[in-house]
Each structure stands twice: as C-alpha cells, then as structure tokens.
Amino acid sequence: MDKVGIARGLFYYYYGDIWKFFLDYLKVPYIVSPNTNKEIMMKGIKKSNDEMCLAFKTYLGHLCYLEDKCTYFLVPRIDNYGLDNQTCTNFIAAYDIVYNLFDKKVLNYNINLNKNETLKKGLVNIGMELGKSKKECLDAYKYALNKAREKKSREITINLNKLNSTKTKILLISHPYNIYDDLIGKDIIKYLEKNDVEVIFSDKFDEKITNKLGTSLAPELYFKYSKENVGAIMYAKDKIDGVIFLSAFPCGPDSLVNELVMRKIKIPYINIVLDDTASFTGTETRLESFIDMLRRVTND
C-alpha cells in the first residue's frame, strides 16, 4: 500500500500533529523520519545549495532519508496567513525545490489565505488524492484539527506555567524547527536545563495573542512566525530574566527581526547563530556567561 513520507523538519513542527492525526483517521500508512542525526544532516547539506539555511538543509536531509521508504512526500507550499502574515520564502519554495530535486511523487497543498486557499481545502484534496471520499476527508480534518488543538493547548499550558517558576527563566526565541531539532537546538536546551534554568519556548504561546502583541512592538513586521516570536517576548517580558535569540545561519527573517527587536527590548539578551560547523564549545561559553550575567555572579 502507498505510504506517505513526512520529513521531520520545517513544516513538521507546525503541522506534524495535524498530518499524523489526519492520516491516522483515514487509515493511510505513513512514515516520519527519525530525529536529526549527523548522517541526515550531511545528506541534506550535500543535496542543497549553500545559500540555504541550516534548517532547510536538514529538511532536505530528512527527505533523502525517506526517499526509498515511501511512495509520496508530503510537502506543502505555505505562502501567507492573510495580509501581513507572510511566511519565510523557504516555506513558499519548498514544494518546488523538492519537486525538482527528487524523483518522487509529492503530495502538495497551498496555504494562501489571500487567495482563500486554506488548510481545510488542502488536506481534503490530499485525502481525495489518496483515494478517500470527500466526506471521509472532511471528518478526518475535523478530527485532526481538534486533536491537534487539544495537544497544542496542553503544551501551551505547560509552557505558561513555567513563567511562574522560581528558577532563572529564559525565553528561547527561535523557530520550532530549530528548537526541537536534535542537532540544532537540543544541546542548548539540555545545557540550560542542566544549569537549573527554566526554558520557555517562544512557539508555545497562544498565537492569536502573540501575533497581535508582535505587531504592537514592531508594526512594520510582516512575517507571521517572527511576529509571534516577538509577541512572546512582549507577553512574558515582566516574568522572564533573559531572552536567547537562536537562529540557524543564514536565516533571512531572523537576521532582520532579531536585530530590530534587540534594539527595542529592555531585557538582557544574547544572540546565538548556529551553523553545521559550529562546535558546541563556543556556544557553551556564550550560554554560561549569559547565565552568569543573569545571576549576577560578578556581584559580591
């Protein structure tokens, strides 16, 4: 039977849950690539153009892993969520890049709210492409949406509860595909937690609230995900001790937005840029000194 391949990168961290619940409901078999490891990353780097960001290279590596293990790739094209809610160009380009790089059938849908192309339409079309009836697909969509929302709201509650912790609290501002990736963000989270820091994740907030807050700090922003990251700072600013900006080299939106935000906020921050060449030693020095600063170690 046909198998859908889902790469654990980029979109997965936004839509992975809803895809999995959707396919589960339709009883379509699927495979998700494993956590990123060096081999996957190396394959991705080989496959990609050197101008691409580390996260996108990794994403391509995951597709390389899946290539001989599935019938289809699931790769959406996410353009915008309405006016002034653009996504990164990689999210728009991913489908076309994958289509041209791999000799593989690609299940694709568009999200472009300006043109009324929604997630619902997209998933229903995919379900029908996989031979299911429209009714089944609609039911599956509703089921998946509810399940995914429930899961997300649980995660948000856990994240928000951390704001009341008595430990040193650091808000990690990054895209989820960086934060939760084994080779990109995991070492950082591990290091912080080992040093008794409460790590709050920028993507686990109510996006409706953070989106608005982001606009209030910087009305000129038009990247949806960046706005939500910025909004998370605004939301948590009175409760956190510091902010870590973590981006993958060379991230376009982050290099603009983080720079802008750093000039506006009054909270201690540090900017960490990761590439595949960076050894963790340098990052560790930066994290350690940042924690020291927050805890005022130099002060007698």
Place this chain on the structure above:
Amino acid sequence: MKDGYLGVDIGSISTKGVIIDDKNNIIASSYIWTEGNPVKAVRQLINNLKKDLPSDYQIRGIGTTGSARKLIGLMLRANIVKNEITAHAVGTLTFYPNVRTILEIGGQDSKIILLRNGIITNYAMNTLCAAGTGSFLSSQAKRLGLDVNEFGKYALKSKNPVKIAARCTVFAESDLVHKAQVGYPKEDIIAGLCKSIVLNYLNNVGKGKKIESPIIFQGGVSKNEGVVKYFKEVLNEDIIVDPNSHLMGAIGIAVLARKNKVGHVYNLEMTNVKFDTKAIECHRCPNNCELLRIYRNNELVDSWGSKCGKY
C-alpha cells in the same frame, strides 16, 4: 605561610597565568604562547610561575578560564572553571570598580562587556565569524615578515593608513595582498589593518551597544598600540589599557578561585603527572560523535563530545 591563588587563562593563541595574594596583589605572572598545545603550555606556565613564587606562599585555590578551561581545569583539579566573560569582568572590576565598558579582543574571540555599578548589564561576543581577532593579526604579521609584537609600532609611523575591507578577514587578506603587491609602504598597510580591526569590531560585536567611558581595552590585541590609537580616534574617547591588560582574565579567575576556595592546599608539582587526551570517533549511531577521552596517569578521568551522554 601566606596564601596565594592561581588563575590560568588558556586562550587559543596565548596562555596566561597569575598568582595573587589575599589582597589581589600579583605575586607572580607569566605569559606564553599556547602553540596549539594547551597541556604543554600550562606545564611551562606553571614552571615559570613556580620560579617567581616566594617560598613562603602556598596555593589555596586554582581557577581556569579561556577556551581550554575545561581540559586544564581537569588537569589542575581547579576549584573553579569559568567562562571568559565573567573572568574578565571580575578581573577588571578588581582594579577599576567604575568601569562601564570593557573592550576585549583575544585570539579567537572578541567581546564587549557593558557594566553599570559593577554589574554586567549587557555583553556581546562575536558570533560565527572570528573576523578581526588576534589570530588574524598574527597570521598577517607572519605574511609581512614581522613579529606581531612590533606591529603596533609600525602602525604608529603611518600617516596614511590604507583602506582595507573591514567586514571579513578573507576579503581583508586579499585586499592586503593586493595593496602590498601594488607597492604601498609596509607601515601604511599595517596601520590600515589595525584600523580595519577596530572598525570590524565596532560593526560586529559593538553594534548597537552604548559605549560609555571609562572604557578599558584588554586582551592580547590591546598590546598593539596601533589598534589602541584607532579605537581612540574612532570612538573619540579615552581608552585605558592597563599594564596588565593581557592578564585580566587570569586575574579575574584567580579572584574567583579565592572567593570559592575549598580549603585544601594545592601542590604545583602535580602538573608533572602524565596527562593525555585521545580522540576517537564513535560509530554506535549515525551521529558519529567525536569523543575526546582524557587520561590522568593512564586512568580515564573524563570523556567529552558525545551527543547521547553515554560516554
């Protein structure tokens, strides 16, 4: 017996060590090149320090900082191992309690630390790129057939520093080669280089930071009069360079070692024990981590570098 505290700052280019007393006076100090072998450099350093140490002193605390701090911390059984930012801030505050800005340019890293009322309020370090740091200067000195120590003096002679690309050292280097081949005088090229270091630093780590005086410049590059001159010129502020500016990190970590002393007396002869490192690549999973195993007297004492944490 009087108490002394040893601070060792092992950077990528140079290794610095000081022994201070209870009042933060420097009793002995040493500054040598690391030359890619921190273990060997530290042995040499300790020997130098021992010669200078009056016999009525005993070592009651050891601290390590710098990029090889973990390794050397293990080797010396240090009671504190701390990052360079904290060490530099503590060291500088010991002598200049009012400092508001610390500029530091070392071999691989450059940093800026902002302090208000003796507390670090903000800092930045170079991110991925090591452009405009000491290692670049010393490699260019070699290219021009000079000792890096004379670099500053040459720069001061120049009246017309050449313009050298200030963004990336790779571009800076090709610029420099080009200018040398076209026939510019050496001192003008060197002065241009020093200026490009300053501009690069201010555009890179100093970007968006409010640099207020008193400003203290330290790290190995602060010994370069040319760079100091252009910092003064560009910032239009007075720049303080302490005679011990190259030792500030070591002093800071020695102060921290004193504050965190555990009580026992260290024997400096211990550096003569056999201390080896072995690098192996693990093939148990696709990550292929490079593991570094550390042996003291052939006994495995630590292992670093695994992602899974099994080793």
